[in-house]
Amino acid sequence: MADVATANDDKITPDILKVAGVVVLGAIMSILDITVVNVALPTFQTEFGTVDAPLDYARVAWTVTGYTLALATVIPLTGWAADRFGTKRLYMTAIALFTIGSALCAAAWNIEALIGFRVLQGLGGGMLMPLGMTIMTRAAGPKRMGRLMAILGVPMLLGPIGGPILGGWLIDAASWHWIFLINVPIGIGALIYSYVVLPADAAQPSESFDFIGMLMMSPGLALFLYGVSSIPGEGSVTANKVWIPALIGILLIVSFVIYSFKPKHPLLDLRLFRNRNLAVSITTMFLFAVAFFGGLLLVPTYFQQIRGESVLMAGLLVAPQGLGAMVTMPIAGTLSDKIPVGRIVPFGLVAIVIAMFGLTQITATTSYGVLILWLFIMGLGMGMTMMPIMTSALKTLTNHEVARGSTLLNITQQIASSVGVALMSVLLTNGLKDGKLALPAIAAQRDPRVAEQIGGPGAVAKGLSEAADAFAHVYWVAAGLTVLTLVAAFFLPRKREEAHLLDDQDAEEAPPLMIH
Numbered sequence: 001m002a003d004v005a006t007a008n009d010d011k012i013t014p015d016i017l018k019v020a021g022v023v024v025l026g027a028i029m030s031i032l033d034i035t036v037v038n039v040a041l042p043t044f045q046t047e048f049g050t051v052d053a054p055l056d057y058a059r060v061a062w063t064v065t066g067y068t069l070a071l072a073t074v075i076p077l078t079g080w081a082a083d084r085f086g087t088k089r090l091y092m093t094a095i096a097l098f099t100i101g102s103a104l105c106a107a108a109w110n111i112e113a114l115i116g117f118r119v120l121q122g123l124g125g126g127m128l129m130p131l132g133m134t135i136m137t138r139a140a141g142p143k144r145m146g147r148l149m150a151i152l153g154v155p156m157l158l159g160p161i162g163g164p165i166l167g168g169w170l171i172d173a174a175s176w177h178w179i180f181l182i183n184v185p186i187g188i189g190a191l192i193y194s195y196v197v198l199p200a201d202a203a204q205p206s207e208s209f210d211f212i213g214m215l216m217m218s219p220g221l222a223l224f225l226y227g228v229s230s231i232p233g234e235g236s237v238t239a240n241k242v243w244i245p246a247l248i249g250i251l252l253i254v255s256f257v258i259y260s261f262k263p264k265h266p267l268l269d270l271r272l273f274r275n276r277n278l279a280v281s282i283t284t285m286f287l288f289a290v291a292f293f294g295g296l297l298l299v300p301t302y303f304q305q306i307r308g309e310s311v312l313m314a315g316l317l318v319a320p321q322g323l324g325a326m327v328t329m330p331i332a333g334t335l336s337d338k339i340p341v342g343r344i345v346p347f348g349l350v351a352i353v354i355a356m357f358g359l360t361q362i363t364a365t366t367s368y369g370v371l372i373l374w375l376f377i378m379g380l381g382m383g384m385t386m387m388p389i390m391t392s393a394l395k396t397l398t399n400h401e402v403a404r405g406s407t408l409l410n411i412t413q414q415i416a417s418s419v420g421v422a423l424m425s426v427l428l429t430n431g432l433k434d435g436k437l438a439l440p441a442i443a444a445q446r447d448p449r450v451a452e453q454i455g456g457p458g459a460v461a462k463g464l465s466e467a468a469d470a471f472a473h474v475y476w477v478a479a480g481l482t483v484l485t486l487v488a489a490f491f492l493p494r495k496r497e498e499a500h501l502l503d504d505q506d507a508e509e510a511p512p513l514m515i516h
Contacts, residue, residue: 012144018197019139020151023132025190026095027155029183030125033102035163036170036179037064037118039311043176048111059111065229066115070122072221072414076267078130079407080209087138087403088198091131092191097124099187106180133406135198137394146336146391150329153387158322164300164315172312213256213267220252225415231422268411269404272397277493278405281393284345284488285409286416288385291481294420295356298428298478299375302471306364306464308445320372324379332384333391341388342492348384349486351377356479362472364464392492424474431470437463438470 044060081090101121108114132152140148170178227246234242260266273279299321303314328348335344355378362371390409397405432438437454441463444451451460 012140012147016139016144016148019199020136020148022091022190022194022197023136023152024155025186025193026091026128026132027152028159029095029098029186029190030128031155031159032163032166033121033125033179033183034064034067035159036167037067039164039167040171040176040179043171044111044114047176048114061233062115063111063118065226067118067122067125068225068229068414068418069222070119071126072225072411073218074123074126075130075407075411075414076217076221077214078127078410079269079404080265080267081127082131082134082403083400084209086201087131087135088194088201090127091135091198092194094124094127094131095187095190095194097121098128099124099184099191101125102180102183102187106177106184130403130406130410133390133394133409134403137402137406138201139199144337145395146338146341146388147330147333149336149387149391150333153329153333153383154326162315162322164311164318168310168312168315208265210263210265210267213260213263216252216256216259217267220249220256221411221415222249224249224253225418228418228422231426237426268408269401270408272401272405272408275396277396278393278408280488280491280493281389282408282412284485284492285386285389285393286412287481287485287488288349288389289413289416290420290423291356291478291485292352292382292386292420293417294424294481295359295475295478297421298424298471298474299359299371301428302362302468305442305445306468306471317368317372318375321375321379321382324376324381325383326379328380328383329387332388336388336391340493340495341392342489342494344388345385345392345489345492346486348381348388349482349489351381352385353381353479353482353486355381356475356482359475360472360479362468362475364461364468366468389492424478427474427477428470431473432467435463435466435470438467439463442467 041060041063044063048060078090085093098121101117101124104117105114105121108117136148136152137145166182167179170176170182223245227242227244227249230239230241230245231237237243256268257270260268260270273282299318300311300314303309303317304311309317332344332348355374358370358374358377393409394402394405432442437459440450440454441460444454444460444463451457454460454463
């Protein structure tokens with residue numbers, strides 16, 4: 001049994017790396033799973049329907065929506081539950097739920113069963129990221145936090161890039177069942193690893209559970225995200241399926257915000273916004289996530305629809321973005337421990353803005369070399385942006401506030417990425433509809449008979465050009481949002497501040513970090 005280095009020590013010890021390994025394993029499972037399932041949706045249409053009569057896409061998309069809604073329901077509870085039951089016990093419960101849900105998903109006999117099991121999976125998956133961030137922050141201490149956050153950033157980056165590659169390969173080489181079964185051995189390994197490595201932390205059950213807050217916030221968040229997630233399928237914000245649940249959700253969330261300042265221990269502690277660093281970081285994170293995660297989906301879709309690439313090939317072509325981020329992320333992590341993040345993040349955002357503006361010039365024949373260069377530059381910027389923002393948000397919180405702070409960060413990211421994906425999807429869908437030949441030309445990529453029906457190769461080329469223009473126009477919106485993020489980033493701390501993660505009082509209250 002060995003004590004991990006004290007919070008004021010600057011070195012990353014092997015014991016801390018072991019804790020980081022547990023958190024990264026959990027993060028890989030939850031993030032990869034989201035992107036892997038996206039790839040499998042067309043397969044679910046034919047597997048649970050027939051080739052001649054595939055299931056409706058909107059119905060199959062509930063495998064993604066159900067998971068997202070479960071995530072949204074459980075994330076607000078994580079901060080309270082971490083204090084009430086202890087982070088180690090709760091983290092292991094989350095891994096177990098996720099693993100059991102994965103095994104049941106693989107055994108699903110119809111689409112309804114699959115959706116139900118995905119909800120169970122989401123209840124576990126929703127807790128993995130905020131809990132992992134809490135565990136990592138407490139283990140690192142303020143002086144090592146930037147470097148540790150860079151480690152946690154790797155799965156957040158590789159998920160959107162590696163998911164389509166892994167999903168495409170598993171479905172082609174084996175069957176759709178394996179996109180879920182692959183989680184089972186990883187989950188069992190993560191469970192054993194967590195039990196051995198994670199420090200035993202004392203629960204703090206003194207706080208009463210905010211039932212009224214939960215009845216407003218969890219359904220409010222779920223209804224809002226359901227409405228937003230329905231926008232791409234409905235094609236309009238004015239559809240009843242979109243605005244009714246979204247409006248009810250917003251009203252519940254606003255009611256929660258007004259109410260949350262009354263109880264001593266609210267479900268989400270919005271008083272943390274009094275901390276200027278947290279408030280600015282969360283605002284910057286929201287704008288960044290809308291622009292970046294919304295734009296992230298466009299590139300693989302472009303490669304598949306405009307260039308006719310397979311899912312696997314599209315995933316491989318997007319990989320340079322991940323490589324770019326892997327270059328800068330460790331550098332940005334080290335710098336975050338030495339200089340204020342307000343002097344790091346703007347440089348990352350400038351790189352993303354340059355890449356976004358480069359992609360506004362995209363056509364149906366843009367060379368792959370040029371596209372790969374822009375993606376690599378975007379990755380370089382991403383590596384210098386996301387984790388330093390999170391580090392800034394959590395670095396000046398006291399030990400007791402960390403679980404609540406990471407919960408707020410995760411909710412912000414979840415809402416923002418859902419809004420970003422919906423916004424970019426609607427803009428792209430409407431852009432494709434505006435082009436007379438765009439959608440038929442995309443269909444001709446899959447079925448050569450369509451090419452003859454719309455007027456031959458010349459008409460297909462014209463239609464693909466129209467479709468590429470639709471992608472380019474959406475990138476103008478993403479680029480504009482990134483410029484807005486850059487404005488917010490200038491309010492991030494630019495002077496060295498004292499980190500308060502473990503102040504004297506908290507250091508006495510917090511249990512020592514022990515390795516068993």
